[in-house]
Amino acid sequence: MKKYLWIALLTLSGFSLQAQFITLNPSSASAEDSATLIFDASAGNGELAGAEKVYLHHGVVTDSPDGTDWQYIRGNWGQDDGIGEMTRVPGQTDKWQISFTPSIREYFNVPEGVNIFRIAGVFRSADGSIKGTIAPGEYSWGTCAPNLDLYINLNVNNFLLVTAPTTDRTFAFQGQPILMSARASSEVTAMSIAIDSGSGFQTVRSVNSGTTINYAYFPTASTSLRIKFSATINGEQVEVIRTHEVIFVSSPTVEALPADVIPGINYHADDDTRATLVLQAPGKTFAHVVGDFNDWTVADDYLMKKTPDGEYFWLELTDLTPGQPYVFQYWVDGEITIGDPYAELVADPWNDRFIDEATFPGLPDYQREEYGPATVLQTGQQAYQWSDTEDSWVRPDVDHLVIYELWLRDFIATHDWAGLTDTLDYLKKLGVDAIELMPFNEFEGNDSWGYNPNYYFAVDKFYGPKNDLKRFVETAHQKGLAVIMDMVLNHAYGTNPMVRLYWDADAQKPAADNPWFNREYVGPYSWGFDFNHESQYTKDFIDRVNTFWIEEFHIDGYRFDFTKGFTNFAPGGSIDGFDQSRINILKRMADVIWQADPDAYIILEHWGPFNEEQQLENYGMKLWSNRTYDMVQAVIGNPAEGNFNAMDRTGWVSIYNSHDERRVAEHAITEGRSNGSYDIKKPELMFERVKLMAAFGYLQPGMKMIWQFDEVGYDIDINFNGRTGSKPAPWGEGSLGYYEDSLRLYILETYRAILKLRQEIGAANLAAASTNHTLFGQNRRLVYDQATGVDIVLVGNFGLDDSSIDPAFTETGSWYNYFSGEEINVTNPHATLELKAGEWQLFTSEPMSDGFPGVVAVYENPVTITPFPFTQNQEITNRFDARKASPAGTAGLVGADKVYMQAGVALTPGSDLLTHIVGNNVDDGVGQLSRVAGQTDIWEISLVPAEYFGLSEDDEALQLGMYFRDATAENFGYGFRDNIIYYDVESDQPFVTITPAAFTIDDEITITFNARKGNRELVGADKVYMHSSVDLTNSTTPWNSAWNHVVGNWGADDGVGRMRRVPGETDLWEITLTPRHYYGLSDGDVAYWLAAVFRSADGNTKGTGTPGPIEHGFIHTNQDFFLRNQIVVGTQDPLxxxxxxxxxxxxxxxxxxxxLEGFDQPGELLLYDLTGRPLYRAAVQNRVQSLELSALPAGIYWLRIINGERSWTRQVVKQ
Incomplete structure (x- = not known):
């Protein structure tokens, strides 16, 4: 069974076993031999096939034949430095080799007497971004582990395994033995243990049979031992030598804590040569201080004293040099090495090397990886001198904050506080009130969002020194900007000293007696290790953390990450319900914060039930409110979904974007809907849609948040380079160049203008004004009527076609268009305003600007194509209206004597590059349009695209692109914002088909998906998955009942539902299945509907289309496909x-x-529900008949059209 499972996995995951993935030559090599390792990059996952360089990040395994603990590692991950670089096998493109000479032992510099069982390795690209690997499992050469690390077995027939001691150091008390033991690989004829304590090896134990040996050694003083384990196994002499340090420990002195010291590093104001260290470690036996001041040795002078209650260890250090940084650790019970949990500077042996001198000058040199992170004490530090302006600093009103969230790592290339300080003028000019910084206390690694914290009192060094942070806060305050710290207190990660101090190594989780952390995570959501918020130890620690950053760094408040996790209450494993204990915890935290600063902001990412959030809001805390869905649906042109209700609440932060959400602009550029040439995926139209979002989002009172670079329409996928990975910069050298793009700068100007108006009128005044809003549907409106002051009317069309709206002006008379600067005279406040697709207008009752020329534009398409949609083989008529065209800096084509069309087609998925161009820029008649009768500036041309552009049978046009010119090619007519005008060309093939269309659950059916229809988001995809289900009810609303037999794991590239490319086709995909087996159906079941979503491998992209009917089904407004089994639908005649x-x-x-067009006689209509019950019957008079459906429930219906002896069935969707 296991064998077949792996075969299936390899097939689904795209791994290849056609070639030998790894070859070790000679295959019988042992540690004492030289050997060559050959890697075939075309085998396995094949991701390094064709690579220019291949590296082997490698080491050896010394603990057991099946061990996975890397030792004696060679290689620097991600560095193209030659260490571990392989060479191409001569004559081979994808075979690479590396030799271990003069022997494997010498190559890795492994001492004699140490077993080498395996070579451990990972094949990687030069930058470390790509790995060559194979499916986990056992192979002839060794093992691929579940984490895809590779282990190549060496020839070790006879060996000894040392089972004790397992470390290189033992802390021992008087009378405490040290166990020494070993196990042989098979029966021995002799085995012994010998000890060298300085005068040569002395045998202390020997046996003549068996496979094990042990000895208890009783030390009398600190010493360094050499332990030799020897054996004769199958006639071969085998020997292993270990060096072991014995540290003889005295019992710690029991003494109360000195007055005025607290856990952590205590400096003495009157003496910079002293510091008192205090470690809280209840239940531990002893602790040493080890560091730079004692050359990292364990000494009795640095054995910490213990308080009578066993709660604390403490030690006063003397003779310190003022101003000198000392790296140190606590070594607890002889085996735990940790830094001080309260230290303000952390020394990280793994990551600090990647922080340059410019970012953090004078970083302590600490490279003791075997001890893990350490911390730094430094007496005589000069206190930061805060400006007197801090005394007069008044925070912006929390109820109406506009917050700018940023990740320093990606916001500026230097990723430091000094550089961020230089951007404050930019943020101030933008119009925000506060800056919310993603977590910046010390976290694991460097390039991280920061939600993996380990030390809570230290500023992460990747962002620069702590005083630079203080200067940033001070400067922000001077510019009127508050600073909010994103704080993670739901969990901590594994290098946190309090996690490590009480750790169960066997279970790999916090020990049961850990004072701060739960052993098991509470609830279903887990990151790192879960703080026990009911523990007094945790409460004290958290209160000190929260007070520290306010008092020491003058931050203005916190955004607390995932506060729903601040609980030990999880009935049924869920933490989603109302929880009074969680409320109590958060109120206690708030009380302590407000004792330190009564006006500090407290913002919760809570995601709790409303009645719980209401209590927290009533107490003075604020909460995140994720309105991404509501805003995205409006922006992408699906206004029937979502609404703008309750975005003006003062207790919740309305979030349309955040670090954790896909960017709204990216949604629009990838999911934006279209109608004719109005395509929201086009950048120039996406830009206008995000301006529309900003107007409706930020001209409502209450708390708001902007994610970094929303103000320039940042549209890079959140999963680019991994969800938490760095994204391309929009500004600076080598950037995306957003700030050199005039159209993106118009978005910035829009944000500035909107936020300026918000500030000038006052959000609090808007909150107090009478309102007459329309907050849902295609046409939306904000109306603010102040008793005194400026009134506002904002109207917008979130749809895809022209429409109209009642503006509901608050009074007659003069009103002023804020962006155009024009004055209008309102005589009827309710006179309808016509709005084009995506158009919005902002009016004020008093002049508030002189206008912002060109910043906001209304989409005008000078071309209409009939019919639309169309295929490349249909005759179409292109009609061009010169009055609507952009002249692109010329005189334009209004009044032209002749007009020509320069046009081509785009054939490549994902590209709008035009080929097969027709037009010669001369007055030769090629592409010349005819003037429409009775019109001066409207012209047209009729053509069949395939014929006009000379397409071959193999060419499939994806887009038709065009612009217009006069006879001399001196004046032009372009589309919106001076762009070429594009129209999508519809594929000739169906969108989705089921073959056969009528089937039972035991029939084999094939579902085919055409990625070139609809939104085309899966055009060019490497993989396509079908996430699907069937509806066993004859429902009229299958969207409510069809998703009960789901097959597919959303976002997982696991092969479940994976489609295959139709042979010979690029963007046609199919999957063949038998419904009974695929969906787990039973006898008697009928699959009336098939529900499907077609997605990319990662689930971030869907192939769908405009809601409405398709052949044998429809696309719902949620963009799911529903296909009707034709076994229950009659046949119909051809037209x-x-x-x-x-x-x-x-x-x-x-x-x-x-x-009924083109019929020679009247017809008859019969409307049925899906059960076949007739609902309506009428004759078609004059070939046109209207049916009133408003009284019918929403759902699917069948319309039967009868004309003489012929009949047809059409699907009708009632919304």
């Missing part, structure tokens, strides 16, 4: 040439118009 059946609008909310 004759010239005959067409039109249903409009479909989907319909009320009136449905049915038109």
């Amino acid at each position: 004759r040439e010239g005959e067409r059946i039109h249903l409009y609008p479909n989907p319909s909310r009320g009136l449905l118009q049915v038109t």
Whole structure:
């Protein structure tokens, strides 16, 4: 069974076993031999095939034949420095080799007497971003572990395993033995233990049979031992030598804590040569201080004293040099090495080497990786001199804060406080009130979001020195900007000293007696290790953390990460319900914070039930409110979903974007809907949509947040370089160049203008004004009517077509368009305003600006194509209106004598590069348009794209692109914002089909998906998955009942639901299945509907289309596909040439118009529900008939059209 499982996994995951992945030559090599390792990059996952360089990050395993503990490592991950670089096998493109000479032992510099069982390795690209690996499992050469590390077995037939001691140091009390033991690989004829304590080896134990040996050694003083384990196994002499340090420990002095000291590093104001260290470690036996001041040796002089209650250890250090940094650790019970939990500077032996001198000058030199992170004490530090302006600093009103969230790592290239300080003028000019910084206390690694904290009182060094942070805060205050710290107190990560101090190594989790952390995570959400918020130890620690940053760094408050996790109450394993204990914990925390600073901001990422959040809000705390869905749906052109209700609440921060959400602009650029040439995926239109979002988002009172670079339409996928990985910079050298792009700068100007108006009128005044809003649907409106002061009217069209709205002006008379600067005279406050797709207008009752020319533009398309949509083989008519065209800096084409079209087609997925260009920029008649009769500036041309552009049978046009010129090619007509005008060309093939269309659950069916239809987001995809289910009910609303037999794991590239590319096709995908087996169905089941979503391997991209009918089904407004099994639908006759059946609008909310075009006699209509029950019958008079559907429930219906002896069935969707 296991064998077949792996075969399936390899097939699904794309691993190849066609070639030998690893070859060791000679295959029988032992540690004492030279050997060559050969890697075939084309085998396994094949990700390093074609690489220019391949590295082997490698080491050896010395503990056991099946061990995975890397030792004697060679290589620097991600560095192209030659260490571990392989060479290409001569004559081979994808085979690489590395030799271990003069022997494997000497190559890795492994001492004699140490077993070498395996070579451990990872094949990587030069930058470490790509790994060559294979599916986990056992192979002829060794093992691929579940984490994809590789282990190549060496020839070790006879060996000894040392089972004790397992460390190189033992702390021992008087009379405490040290166990020495070993196990042989097979029966011995002789085995012994010998000890050298300085005068040569003396045998202390020997046996003549068996496989094990042990000895108890009783030390009498501190010493350094050499322990030799020897054996004769199958006639071979085997020997292992260990060096072991014995540290004889005295019992610690029991003495109370001195007055005025607390856990951590205590400096003495009157003596910079002294410091008192205090470690809270209840239940521990002894602790030493080890560091630079004692050359990292254990000595009795540095054995810490113990308080009578066993709660604390403490030690006063003397003779310190003022101003000199000392790296140190606490060594507890002889085996735990930790830094001080309260230290303000951490020394990280793994990551500090990657922090340059410019970022953190004078970083302590600490490279003792075997001890892990240490901390730094430094007496005689000069206190930061805060400016007198701090005394007069008044925070912005918390109820109406506009917060700017940023990640320092990605915000500026230097990723330091000094550089961030230089950007404060930019943020001030933007119009925000506060800066929320993602976590910046010490966290694991360097390049991180910071939600993996380990030390809570230290500023992470990757961002620069602590005084630079203080200077940043001070300067921000001077510019009127508050600073909010993102604080993570739900959990800590494994290098946290309090986690390590009480750690169960066997279970790899906090020990049961850990005072600060729960052993098991409470609830289903887990990161790192869970703080026990009911413990007094945790409460004291957290209160000290929160007070520290306010008092020491003058931060203005906190955004607390995932406060729903601040609980030990999880009935049924859930923490999602109302929890009074959690409320009590948060109130206690708030009380302590407000004792330190009564006006400090407290913002919670809580995601709790509303009645719980309401209590917290009533207490004075604020809460995140994720409105991404509501805003995204409006921006991408799906305004039927979501609404803007309750975005003006003062107790919740309305978030349209954050570090943890996909960027709204990226949603628009990848998911934006289209109608004709109005395509929100086009950057120039996406830019206008995010301005529309900003207007409606930030002109509502209450707390708001902006994620970094929203103000320039940042549209890079959140999963680029990994979700938490660095993203391309929008500014600076080598950047995306956003700030050199005039259209993106218009977004910035829009944000500035909107936030300036918000500030000038006052958000609090908007909150107090009478309102007349429309907060849902295609056309939305904000109306503020102040008793005194400036009134505001904002109207916007979030749809894809032109519409109108009642502006509800608060009074007649003069009103002023804020962005155009124009004055209008309102005589009827309710006179309808016509709005084009995506258009919005902002009016004020008093002049508040002179206008912002060009900043906001209304989309005008000078071209209409009939019919639309169209395929490349249909005849179309392009009609060009010169009055709507952009002249692109010329005189334009209004009044032109002749107009020509320069046009081509785009054939490449994901590219709008035009080929097969027709037009010669001369007056030769090629591409010339005809003037429409009775019109001066409207021109047209009719063509069949495939013929006009000379496409071959193999060419498939994806887009038609064009611009217009006069006869001399001196004047031009372009589309919106001077761009080429593009229209999508519809694929000739169906969107989704099921073959056969009528099936039972035991029939084999094939579902085919055409990625070139609809939104085309999966065009060019490497993999496509079908996430699907079936509906066993004959439902009229399958979107409510079809998703009960789901097959697929969203976002997982695990092969479940993976489609295969149709042979010979690039963007046609298919999957073949038998419903009974695929969906787990039973006898008697009928699959009436198949529900499907087509997605990318990571689930971030969906292939879908405009909601409405498709062949044998429909696309719902949530963009899921629903396909009707035709086993329950009758057959229908073909249409004759010239005959067409039109249903409009479909989907319909009320009136449905049915038109029979080209028929020679009247017809009859029969409307049925999905059970076959007739609902409506009518004759078609004059070939047009209207059906009133408003009284019907939302759902799917069948319309039967009868004309003489022929009939047709059409699907109707009632919304």
